[in-house]
Amino acid sequence: MRLLIIAAMFVAHFSVPAMAQSLRDMAGQMVMIGFQGDQSSGKWHNGVKSLVKEGKIGGVLYLKYNVASTDMVKSKNADWQSVAPANLPLLISIDQEGGQVERLTKSVGFAEIASAQDVANSMNASAAQALYENLGRRLAALGFNVNFGPVVDVNVNRNNPIIAKFGRSYSADPEKVAEYGAAFVRGHKSAGVLTSLKHFPGHGSSQADSHLGFADITQSWRDTEYVPYKKLISQNLAQMVMVGHLYHKSFAEAGKNDYPASLSSVAINGVLRQGLGFNGVVVSDDMEMGAITKLYGFDEAVIAAVRAGNDILLFSNTREPSLELPNKIINLLVSEAERDPAFAEMIKRSYGRIVGMKAMLVQ
Numbered sequence: 116m117r118l119l120i121i122a123a124m125f126v127a128h129f130s131v132p133a134m135a136q137s138l139r140d141m142a143g144q145m146v147m148i149g150f151q152g153d154q155s156s157g158k159w160h161n162g163v164k165s166l167v168k169e170g171k172i173g174g175v176l177y178l179k180y181n182v183a184s185t186d187m188v189k190s191k192n193a194d195w196q197s198v199a200p201a202n203l204p205l206l207i208s209i210d211q212e213g214g215q216v217e218r219l220t221k222s223v224g225f226a227e228i229a230s231a232q233d234v235a236n237s238m239n240a241s242a243a244q245a246l247y248e249n250l251g252r253r254l255a256a257l258g259f260n261v262n263f264g265p266v267v268d269v270n271v272n273r274n275n276p277i278i279a280k281f282g283r284s285y286s287a288d289p290e291k292v293a294e295y296g297a298a299f300v301r302g303h304k305s306a307g308v309l310t311s312l313k314h315f316p317g318h319g320s321s322q323a324d325s326h327l328g329f330a331d332i333t334q335s336w337r338d339t340e341y342v343p344y345k346k347l348i349s350q351n352l353a354q355m356v357m358v359g360h361l362y363h364k365s366f367a368e369a370g371k372n373d374y375p376a377s378l379s380s381v382a383i384n385g386v387l388r389q390g391l392g393f394n395g396v397v398v399s400d401d402m403e404m405g406a407i408t409k410l411y412g413f414d415e416a417v418i419a420a421v422r423a424g425n426d427i428l429l430f431s432n433t434r435e436p437s438l439e440l441p442n443k444i445i446n447l448l449v450s451e452a453e454r455d456p457a458f459a460e461m462i463k464r465s466y467g468r469i470v471g472m473k474a475m476l477v478q
Contacts, residue, residue, distance in 0.1 A: 138459060140170045141466035142448040145421070146441045147174035147206060147398070149431040153183035155190040162438040167205050168198040171441040173469060174206030174261070176431060179218045185225055185257055192258025204476050206309070206427075208261035211254060215281045225253070231266055232282035235291060240298045247302025254308055260476055261309045263357060265299035267292050267343035268319035272335060277324040284319050289342035296343050300352045309472065311398060312347060314359030315387060316340060316376055325360040325406040330375070333364045341391065348393050354472060355396045358383060358425065360406035374419065375406055383424030396472045398427040403434050417447050422458065426465035 148166075152159035166172045175195065182188055192207050199205040209218050214230025221227050228234070228250055234243050254262055269292050270284035278284050285295040300310045314325075316332075317340030323330040347353045358377045366379040366386075376382035377399050387393050399420050402408075407416050420428055432440055452459035 136466065138452055138462060139445055139449050141462050142445045142452075143170045143441065144173035144203065144469045145427055145448070145462070145465055146172045146444050147176055147208065147427050147429045148172055148440055149176045149178055149433060149436075150181065151432075151436050153181050153187060155187055155194055159438070160191060160194070164195055164198055166438065166441055167195050170200075171445060172205075173203070174208055174427065176429060177207070177209045177218050177259075178431065178433075179220070182218060182220075182223055184223050185219070188219075189257045196258060202477060203470065203473055204260065206261050206473070207259050208263055209254065209259050210263045211250065211259075212264045212266060212283060213250075214283065216283060219254075219257075230282035231285045231295065232270075235285040235295050240294045243295055244298035244302045247299045248305045249302075251303035251306025251308040254303075255306050259308065261311070261355075262303055263311050263313065265296040265310065265312065266314070267296040267312045267347070268314060268317055269337070269340045269343065271317070271320035271337055271340065272322065275319060275321060277321070277326065278319045289339045290346075293343040293346040296347055297350065297352050300347065300354070304352075304354075307476070309354050309475070311355035311357045312344060312353050313357035314361070314400060315344060315356050316359070316361065316363065316382065318359050318361060321361060325375075325400070326404045328405040328409050329362060330360065330406055331362045333362065336363055344387075344391055344393070348391055353393055353395055354475075355398050355427075356387060356393055357398050357400055357429075358387070359400050360404055371419070373410065374423075377407070377425065378411070378416065378419040378423050380423045388424065394468075396426045396468045397424055399425045399429050401429055401431045403431050408434065413443075414447055417444055418451055418458075421448065421451075421461055421465070424461075426468050 150159050150163050196205050211217050213228040217227055219225035266283045268278045268284050269289045270279055270287040273279050285292045303310045320335040321330045321332050360375040360377045362375045366376055366382040368381055383397055452462055
């Protein structure tokens with residue numbers, strides 16, 4: 116599928132939910148942040164709880180330093196979830212891929228699992244699904260309802276510094292990646308945990324690590340990297356898609372030639388939504404990664420991300436940790452919406468998709 120052909124085609128139409136909320140409340144649901152601390156009390160825990168109660172965040176992200184013990188994690192999550200609206204549960208997320216990318220580890224008594232590469236090399240897809248269902252149930256028991264996986268990056272570049280290096284790809288065969296990615300999604304779905312395909316349009320071919328800076332995949336990217344997305348979307352197994360901070364010249368927009376996929380409407384609204392038919396929630400990769408912070412200012416990146424089609428803006432909140440970050444994001448979004456009615460409609464559409472996805476958690 117040619118990027119330029121798809122990009123030229125896109126026109127998106129989405130419905131807005133009937134349930135009325137203020138624009139500020141809608142913008143709050145688009146914010147997901149990381150936090151400091153690992154206790155179920157204190158400044159950060161109580162601060163996050165207030166943000167949830169006030170509707171200023173729609174989700175939180177755990178990193179390894181947030182985990183003191185499984186009991187503490189369970190307590191924190193239950194406390195935060197208790198103040199979220201019944202119809203809009205807090206998204207409590209984690210990266211628990213397996214292998215070297217795990218936030219819950221054996222050091223706190225959480226049984227670890229193998230990397231994607233090792234899973235695909237050691238068991239069939241049916242066994243993998245059972246493995247992932249067990250993982251999902253253990254995550255759900257601690258209060259998590261989102262696991263940011265599966266990694267459906269195709270292992271195009273065996274010297275890749277962030278995917279291949281850590282065994283995060285299932286295979287160099289896109290069909291196999293799709294098969295095991297489906298096992299990951301189905302397993303977690305059975306456990307009541309949402310998942311997110313990542314990192315669109317494909318990080319497996321990159322020569323650089325987008326955590327550190329600009330990652331240009333124009334020359335190394337292959338069309339086959341779309342295969343897992345096509346298959347999982349067609350099978351209704353794509354609940355969310357995480358878009359990477361990956362530059363491809365075919366995603367370029369007039370006056371914005373250096374924007375990565377995560378800030379490109381051509382990539383998200385054009386290729387992912389119109390071209391591949393994805394109608395679910397799009398979440399940005401961490402907006403504090405070097406590929407964003409080293410090239411764009413905060414205001415520009417936030418506004419561009421929403422204009423591009425991201426529904427959830429993920430901030431690890433690690434650069435300058437602050438409980439004021441959500442307010443800063445919301446104020447920026449509302450101000451832009453008041454200036455531009457079209458931008459306000461984008462917020463409403465994102466809110467609608469988020470509400471629809473969260474409904475799956477309260478059924």
